[in-house]
Amino acid sequence: MSDRLGYLLKHVQARLTEEQAKALQPFGINGRDLAVLAAVASGEPLSQLEVAGRLRVDRTSIGDLLDSLEERGLVERRRSPEDRRRNVVVLTNTGEDVFADAEQVRLEVEREFLAPLPDRDRFREDLRLLLGE
Amino acid sequence: MSDRLGYLLKHVQARLTEEQAKALQPFGINGRDLAVLAAVASGEPLSQLEVAGRLRVDRTSIGDLLDSLEERGLVERRRSPEDRRRNVVVLTNTGEDVFADAEQVRLEVEREFLAPLPDRDRFREDLRLLLGE
DNA sequence: GCTGATCGTCAGGAGTGCTGATCATCAGAT
DNA sequence: ATCTGATGATCAGCACTCCTGACGATCAGC
Numbered sequence: 389m390s391d392r393l394g395y396l397l398k399h400v401q402a403r404l405t406e407e408q409a410k411a412l413q414p415f416g417i418n419g420r421d422l423a424v425l426a427a428v429a430s431g432e433p434l435s436q437l438e439v440a441g442r443l444r445v446d447r448t449s450i451g452d453l454l455d456s457l458e459e460r461g462l463v464e465r466r467r468s469p470e471d472r473r474r475n476v477v478v479l480t481n482t483g484e485d486v487f488a489d490a491e492q493v494r495l496e497v498e499r500e501f502l503a504p505l506p507d508r509d510r511f512r513e514d515l516r517l518l519l520g521e
Numbered sequence: 522m523s524d525r526l527g528y529l530l531k532h533v534q535a536r537l538t539e540e541q542a543k544a545l546q547p548f549g550i551n552g553r554d555l556a557v558l559a560a561v562a563s564g565e566p567l568s569q570l571e572v573a574g575r576l577r578v579d580r581t582s583i584g585d586l587l588d589s590l591e592e593r594g595l596v597e598r599r600r601s602p603e604d605r606r607r608n609v610v611v612l613t614n615t616g617e618d619v620f621a622d623a624e625q626v627r628l629e630v631e632r633e634f635l636a637p638l639p640d641r642d643r644f645r646e647d648l649r650l651l652l653g654e
Numbered sequence: 655g656c657t658g659a660t661c662g663t664c665a666g667g668a669g670t671g672c673t674g675a676t677c678a679t680c681a682g683a684t
Numbered sequence: 685a686t687c688t689g690a691t692g693a694t695c696a697g698c699a700c701t702c703c704t705g706a707c708g709a710t711c712a713g714c
Contacts, residue, residue, distance in 0.1 A: 390649055390652065390654045391645065392556060392559070392627075393537060393631045393634065393635070393645065393648075394534075394537060394538065394541060394552045394553070394556065395556060395576070395577075396645065396648035396649065396652065397530065397533060397534040397537060397648065398534060399577060399652055400530060400648050400651045400652055401527075401530040401531060401534050403651070403652070404526060404527060404530055405527065408527060419527045420527070420670095423525060423527065423528060426525070435692070435693095436692075436693065437691085437692060437693085443528070444528075444532060445670095445671085446670095446671060446672060446673095447692080447693080447694095448671080448672070448673085448693090448694080448695085449670075449671060449672080451693070451694065451695090452670090471679075471680070471691090471692085472678080472679060472680085472692095473678065473679045473680065473691065473692040473693070474679095474691090474692060474693085475692075475693065494525075498526045501526065501651070502526070502651070504650045504651060504653070505647055505650055505651070511644075511647050512524065512526065512529065514638050514644050514647070515526075515529035515530065515533050516523055516529065517637045517638055518533045518536070518634070518635070518637060518638070519523070519529065519532055519533055519536070520637070521523045553701095568661075568662090569661075569662065570660085570661065570662080578702085579701095579702060579703060579704095580661080580662075580663095581662090581663080581664085581702085581703070581704085582701075582702065582703080584662070584663065584664090585701090604660090604661085604710080604711070605661095605709080605710060605711085606660065606661040606662070606709065606710045606711065607660090607661060607662085607710095608661080608662065655714100656713100656714085657712100657713085657714080658711100658712090658713090658714105659710100659711080659712080659713100660709100660710080660711075660712100661708105661709085661710080661711095662707100662708090662709085662710105663706100663707080663708085663709105664705100664706085664707080664708105665704105665705090665706085665707105666703100666704085666705090667702105667703085667704080667705105668701100668702085668703080668704100669700105669701085669702085669703105670699100670700085670701085670702105671698100671699085671700085672697100672698085672699085672700105673696105673697085673698080673699105674695100674696090674697090674698105675694100675695085675696085675697105676693100676694080676695080676696105677692105677693090677694085677695105678691100678692085678693085678694105679690100679691080679692080679693105680689100680690080680691075680692100681688100681689090681690080681691095682687100682688085682689090682690100683686100683687085683688080683689100684685100684686085684687080684688100
Protein backbone atom coordinates (compact mmCIF):
# COMPACT_ATOMS: atom_id res chain seq x y z
CA MET A 389 0.00 0.00 0.00
CA SER A 390 2.73 2.40 0.96
CA ASP A 391 4.06 2.73 -2.56
CA ARG A 392 0.99 4.54 -3.81
CA LEU A 393 1.80 8.19 -4.25
CA GLY A 394 -1.71 9.31 -3.37
CA TYR A 395 -1.68 7.42 -0.11
CA LEU A 396 1.73 8.74 0.84
CA LEU A 397 1.03 12.36 0.04
CA LYS A 398 -2.35 12.34 1.68
CA HIS A 399 -1.12 10.95 4.96
CA VAL A 400 2.09 12.94 5.07
CA GLN A 401 0.05 16.06 4.59
CA ALA A 402 -2.46 14.99 7.21
CA ARG A 403 0.28 14.33 9.70
CA LEU A 404 1.90 17.70 9.18
CA THR A 405 -1.44 19.44 9.57
CA GLU A 406 -1.94 17.59 12.81
CA GLU A 407 1.50 18.45 14.17
CA GLN A 408 1.08 22.07 13.26
CA ALA A 409 -2.36 22.29 14.82
CA LYS A 410 -1.02 20.83 18.04
CA ALA A 411 1.94 23.16 18.19
CA LEU A 412 -0.03 26.27 17.26
CA GLN A 413 -2.86 25.58 19.66
CA PRO A 414 -1.49 28.02 22.27
CA PHE A 415 -1.88 30.81 19.74
CA GLY A 416 -5.45 29.89 18.89
CA ILE A 417 -4.64 29.46 15.22
CA ASN A 418 -3.83 26.64 12.84
CA GLY A 419 -1.38 26.29 9.98
CA ARG A 420 -3.71 27.79 7.44
CA ASP A 421 -4.40 30.82 9.60
CA LEU A 422 -0.68 31.30 10.00
CA ALA A 423 -0.17 31.19 6.24
CA VAL A 424 -2.75 33.95 5.88
CA LEU A 425 -0.98 36.03 8.51
CA ALA A 426 2.29 35.49 6.67
CA ALA A 427 0.81 36.63 3.38
CA VAL A 428 -0.65 39.71 5.04
CA ALA A 429 2.57 40.44 6.89
CA SER A 430 4.82 40.37 3.86
CA GLY A 431 5.35 43.84 2.48
CA GLU A 432 2.69 46.29 1.40
CA PRO A 433 -0.99 45.88 2.26
CA LEU A 434 -2.87 43.49 0.00
CA SER A 435 -6.46 43.23 -1.06
CA GLN A 436 -8.34 40.07 -0.17
CA LEU A 437 -8.01 38.79 -3.67
CA GLU A 438 -4.28 39.31 -3.64
CA VAL A 439 -4.02 37.40 -0.39
CA ALA A 440 -6.10 34.62 -1.90
CA GLY A 441 -3.86 34.60 -4.94
CA ARG A 442 -0.72 34.19 -2.90
CA LEU A 443 -2.15 31.31 -0.96
CA ARG A 444 -3.82 29.76 -3.98
CA VAL A 445 -7.14 29.59 -2.23
CA ASP A 446 -10.57 30.47 -3.43
CA ARG A 447 -11.85 34.04 -3.21
CA THR A 448 -14.73 33.00 -0.96
CA SER A 449 -12.54 30.86 1.28
CA ILE A 450 -10.25 33.75 2.05
CA GLY A 451 -13.25 35.74 3.15
CA ASP A 452 -14.13 33.15 5.76
CA LEU A 453 -10.53 32.86 6.90
CA LEU A 454 -10.26 36.61 7.35
CA ASP A 455 -13.59 36.70 9.17
CA SER A 456 -12.24 34.31 11.71
CA LEU A 457 -8.90 36.09 12.06
CA GLU A 458 -10.65 39.43 12.38
CA GLU A 459 -12.92 38.11 15.12
CA ARG A 460 -9.82 37.17 17.06
CA GLY A 461 -8.37 40.61 16.51
CA LEU A 462 -5.38 39.50 14.46
CA VAL A 463 -6.13 41.33 11.22
CA GLU A 464 -8.13 44.33 10.13
CA ARG A 465 -9.93 45.06 6.90
CA ARG A 466 -10.06 48.62 5.61
CA ARG A 467 -11.61 49.99 2.48
CA SER A 468 -8.88 51.09 0.15
CA PRO A 469 -9.13 54.87 -0.44
CA GLU A 470 -7.86 54.53 -4.02
CA ASP A 471 -10.26 51.79 -4.99
CA ARG A 472 -13.22 51.53 -2.70
CA ARG A 473 -14.09 48.06 -3.91
CA ARG A 474 -10.97 46.65 -2.34
CA ASN A 475 -10.54 45.56 1.25
CA VAL A 476 -6.99 46.15 2.31
CA VAL A 477 -5.91 43.63 4.90
CA VAL A 478 -3.37 44.48 7.58
CA LEU A 479 -2.13 42.88 10.77
CA THR A 480 -3.13 44.37 14.10
CA ASN A 481 -0.50 44.80 16.78
CA THR A 482 -1.68 41.57 18.34
CA GLY A 483 -1.51 39.98 14.91
CA GLU A 484 2.09 41.05 14.51
CA ASP A 485 3.03 39.52 17.84
CA VAL A 486 1.18 36.27 17.26
CA PHE A 487 2.61 35.99 13.79
CA ALA A 488 6.19 36.49 14.93
CA ASP A 489 5.93 33.91 17.70
CA ALA A 490 3.87 31.38 15.78
CA GLU A 491 6.20 31.56 12.82
CA GLN A 492 9.04 30.43 15.04
CA VAL A 493 6.93 27.51 16.17
CA ARG A 494 6.16 26.62 12.57
CA LEU A 495 9.84 26.53 11.69
CA GLU A 496 10.51 24.27 14.63
CA VAL A 497 7.62 21.97 13.72
CA GLU A 498 8.85 21.69 10.16
CA ARG A 499 12.35 20.95 11.35
CA GLU A 500 11.16 18.12 13.56
CA PHE A 501 8.78 16.89 10.92
CA LEU A 502 11.51 16.57 8.32
CA ALA A 503 14.02 15.16 10.79
CA PRO A 504 13.73 11.57 9.46
CA LEU A 505 15.02 12.68 6.08
CA PRO A 506 18.67 12.65 5.08
CA ASP A 507 18.27 16.00 3.32
CA ARG A 508 15.41 18.27 4.30
CA ASP A 509 16.05 21.02 1.81
CA ARG A 510 16.10 18.53 -1.00
CA PHE A 511 12.63 17.32 -0.08
CA ARG A 512 11.29 20.84 -0.03
CA GLU A 513 12.94 21.49 -3.35
CA ASP A 514 11.31 18.38 -4.80
CA LEU A 515 7.91 19.66 -3.75
CA ARG A 516 8.62 22.99 -5.38
CA LEU A 517 9.63 21.23 -8.58
CA LEU A 518 6.40 19.27 -8.59
CA LEU A 519 4.41 22.47 -8.30
CA GLY A 520 6.49 24.12 -10.98
CA GLU A 521 7.15 27.13 -8.75
CA MET B 522 5.14 31.56 0.18
CA SER B 523 6.44 28.52 -1.60
CA ASP B 524 8.81 27.59 1.19
CA ARG B 525 6.04 26.71 3.61
CA LEU B 526 5.81 22.99 3.94
CA GLY B 527 2.06 23.01 4.50
CA TYR B 528 1.44 25.00 1.36
CA LEU B 529 3.69 22.78 -0.72
CA LEU B 530 2.27 19.49 0.51
CA LYS B 531 -1.30 20.63 0.24
CA HIS B 532 -1.01 21.77 -3.33
CA VAL B 533 1.15 18.92 -4.51
CA GLN B 534 -1.41 16.53 -3.13
CA ALA B 535 -4.26 18.47 -4.68
CA ARG B 536 -2.58 18.42 -8.04
CA LEU B 537 -1.99 14.70 -7.97
CA THR B 538 -5.59 14.09 -6.98
CA GLU B 539 -6.67 16.19 -9.90
CA GLU B 540 -4.43 14.41 -12.40
CA GLN B 541 -5.55 11.03 -11.18
CA ALA B 542 -9.21 11.97 -11.33
CA LYS B 543 -8.80 13.15 -14.89
CA ALA B 544 -6.96 10.04 -16.01
CA LEU B 545 -9.29 7.62 -14.21
CA GLN B 546 -12.46 9.27 -15.41
CA PRO B 547 -12.98 6.71 -18.22
CA PHE B 548 -13.22 4.02 -15.54
CA GLY B 549 -15.74 5.94 -13.49
CA ILE B 550 -13.54 5.87 -10.41
CA ASN B 551 -11.10 8.16 -8.69
CA GLY B 552 -7.77 7.57 -6.98
CA ARG B 553 -9.32 6.71 -3.65
CA ASP B 554 -11.66 4.17 -5.21
CA LEU B 555 -8.70 2.59 -6.92
CA ALA B 556 -6.82 2.32 -3.66
CA VAL B 557 -9.77 0.48 -2.20
CA LEU B 558 -9.84 -1.89 -5.15
CA ALA B 559 -6.12 -2.48 -4.71
CA ALA B 560 -6.53 -3.31 -1.04
CA VAL B 561 -9.36 -5.70 -1.83
CA ALA B 562 -7.46 -7.27 -4.71
CA SER B 563 -4.33 -8.03 -2.74
CA GLY B 564 -4.38 -11.57 -1.43
CA GLU B 565 -7.04 -13.17 0.69
CA PRO B 566 -10.47 -11.64 1.23
CA LEU B 567 -10.56 -8.93 3.88
CA SER B 568 -13.23 -7.64 6.18
CA GLN B 569 -14.26 -4.02 5.86
CA LEU B 570 -12.28 -3.10 8.91
CA GLU B 571 -9.18 -4.73 7.52
CA VAL B 572 -9.60 -2.80 4.30
CA ALA B 573 -10.02 0.38 6.29
CA GLY B 574 -6.92 -0.45 8.28
CA ARG B 575 -4.78 -0.91 5.19
CA LEU B 576 -5.89 2.40 3.77
CA ARG B 577 -5.76 4.19 7.09
CA VAL B 578 -9.28 5.45 6.71
CA ASP B 579 -12.12 5.54 9.15
CA ARG B 580 -14.43 2.56 9.57
CA THR B 581 -17.44 4.61 8.51
CA SER B 582 -15.69 6.09 5.51
CA ILE B 583 -14.84 2.69 4.11
CA GLY B 584 -18.51 1.80 4.36
CA ASP B 585 -19.46 4.67 2.10
CA LEU B 586 -16.64 3.92 -0.32
CA LEU B 587 -17.72 0.30 -0.60
CA ASP B 588 -21.35 1.32 -1.03
CA SER B 589 -20.39 3.37 -4.03
CA LEU B 590 -18.13 0.66 -5.50
CA GLU B 591 -20.79 -1.96 -4.94
CA GLU B 592 -23.41 0.15 -6.73
CA ARG B 593 -21.11 0.23 -9.72
CA GLY B 594 -20.69 -3.53 -9.57
CA LEU B 595 -16.96 -3.50 -8.83
CA VAL B 596 -16.97 -5.20 -5.44
CA GLU B 597 -19.22 -7.52 -3.50
CA ARG B 598 -19.81 -7.85 0.21
CA ARG B 599 -20.54 -11.26 1.67
CA ARG B 600 -21.14 -12.27 5.26
CA SER B 601 -18.23 -14.29 6.47
CA PRO B 602 -19.39 -17.83 7.36
CA GLU B 603 -16.84 -18.12 10.18
CA ASP B 604 -17.70 -14.80 11.77
CA ARG B 605 -21.08 -13.50 10.75
CA ARG B 606 -20.32 -10.00 11.98
CA ARG B 607 -17.73 -9.54 9.27
CA ASN B 608 -18.39 -8.45 5.73
CA VAL B 609 -15.85 -10.05 3.44
CA VAL B 610 -15.12 -7.83 0.48
CA VAL B 611 -14.13 -9.26 -2.90
CA LEU B 612 -13.76 -7.93 -6.41
CA THR B 613 -16.34 -8.84 -9.03
CA ASN B 614 -15.16 -9.88 -12.47
CA THR B 615 -15.79 -6.36 -13.66
CA GLY B 616 -13.90 -5.11 -10.64
CA GLU B 617 -10.90 -7.25 -11.55
CA ASP B 618 -10.85 -5.86 -15.07
CA VAL B 619 -11.26 -2.25 -14.05
CA PHE B 620 -8.63 -2.63 -11.38
CA ALA B 621 -6.07 -4.13 -13.76
CA ASP B 622 -6.55 -1.43 -16.37
CA ALA B 623 -6.87 1.48 -13.98
CA GLU B 624 -3.78 0.42 -12.10
CA GLN B 625 -1.76 0.78 -15.29
CA VAL B 626 -3.15 4.26 -15.73
CA ARG B 627 -2.23 5.13 -12.17
CA LEU B 628 1.36 4.05 -12.72
CA GLU B 629 1.55 6.17 -15.83
CA VAL B 630 0.05 9.17 -14.03
CA GLU B 631 2.54 8.86 -11.21
CA ARG B 632 5.39 8.57 -13.67
CA GLU B 633 4.38 11.75 -15.44
CA PHE B 634 3.66 13.50 -12.18
CA LEU B 635 7.12 12.81 -10.82
CA ALA B 636 8.82 13.54 -14.12
CA PRO B 637 10.14 16.97 -13.00
CA LEU B 638 12.21 15.31 -10.27
CA PRO B 639 15.79 14.17 -10.70
CA ASP B 640 15.08 11.00 -8.73
CA ARG B 641 11.51 9.77 -8.43
CA ASP B 642 12.17 6.81 -6.20
CA ARG B 643 14.01 8.99 -3.77
CA PHE B 644 10.99 11.26 -3.40
CA ARG B 645 8.73 8.32 -2.74
CA GLU B 646 11.21 7.00 -0.23
CA ASP B 647 11.27 10.36 1.53
CA LEU B 648 7.51 10.24 1.89
CA ARG B 649 7.73 6.75 3.34
CA LEU B 650 10.33 7.93 5.82
CA LEU B 651 8.09 10.77 6.92
CA LEU B 652 5.27 8.36 7.58
CA GLY B 653 7.59 6.00 9.38
CA GLU B 654 6.41 3.04 7.29
C1' DG C 655 -26.64 -18.17 29.52
C1' DC C 656 -24.35 -13.50 30.75
C1' DT C 657 -21.11 -10.04 29.89
C1' DG C 658 -18.13 -7.45 27.38
C1' DA C 659 -15.99 -6.72 23.03
C1' DT C 660 -16.17 -6.43 17.92
C1' DC C 661 -18.18 -5.49 13.12
C1' DG C 662 -20.98 -2.92 10.37
C1' DT C 663 -24.49 0.73 9.78
C1' DC C 664 -26.72 5.03 10.46
C1' DA C 665 -27.59 9.93 11.69
C1' DG C 666 -25.41 13.92 12.16
C1' DG C 667 -21.83 17.55 12.75
C1' DA C 668 -17.43 19.98 11.41
C1' DG C 669 -14.20 21.54 7.98
C1' DT C 670 -12.98 22.75 3.34
C1' DG C 671 -13.71 24.16 -1.46
C1' DC C 672 -16.33 25.66 -4.93
C1' DT C 673 -20.41 27.90 -7.91
C1' DG C 674 -23.65 31.42 -8.93
C1' DA C 675 -25.99 35.58 -7.72
C1' DT C 676 -25.78 40.12 -5.94
C1' DC C 677 -24.17 44.76 -4.75
C1' DA C 678 -20.90 48.41 -4.94
C1' DT C 679 -17.38 50.39 -7.41
C1' DC C 680 -14.28 51.36 -11.09
C1' DA C 681 -12.50 52.17 -15.96
C1' DG C 682 -13.22 52.91 -20.67
C1' DA C 683 -16.10 54.22 -24.58
C1' DT C 684 -19.38 57.13 -26.34
C1' DA D 685 -22.08 63.04 -18.26
C1' DT D 686 -23.58 58.56 -19.06
C1' DC D 687 -23.65 53.92 -20.24
C1' DT D 688 -21.38 49.42 -20.28
C1' DG D 689 -18.58 45.86 -18.92
C1' DA D 690 -15.33 44.29 -15.62
C1' DT D 691 -13.74 43.77 -10.77
C1' DG D 692 -13.79 43.10 -5.48
C1' DA D 693 -16.28 41.41 -1.79
C1' DT D 694 -20.13 38.97 0.25
C1' DC D 695 -23.70 35.56 0.68
C1' DA D 696 -26.43 31.32 0.14
C1' DG D 697 -25.93 26.94 -0.97
C1' DC D 698 -24.00 22.51 -2.60
C1' DA D 699 -20.56 18.67 -2.53
C1' DC D 700 -17.06 16.11 -0.55
C1' DT D 701 -14.46 14.21 3.24
C1' DC D 702 -13.75 12.93 7.84
C1' DC D 703 -15.12 11.87 12.25
C1' DT D 704 -18.24 10.94 16.62
C1' DG D 705 -21.77 8.55 19.00
C1' DA D 706 -25.43 5.36 19.09
C1' DC D 707 -27.34 1.12 17.65
C1' DG D 708 -28.22 -3.90 16.42
C1' DA D 709 -26.07 -8.17 15.40
C1' DT D 710 -22.70 -11.37 16.50
C1' DC D 711 -18.86 -13.44 18.81
C1' DA D 712 -15.76 -15.19 22.76
C1' DG D 713 -14.95 -16.15 27.50
C1' DC D 714 -16.62 -16.90 32.03
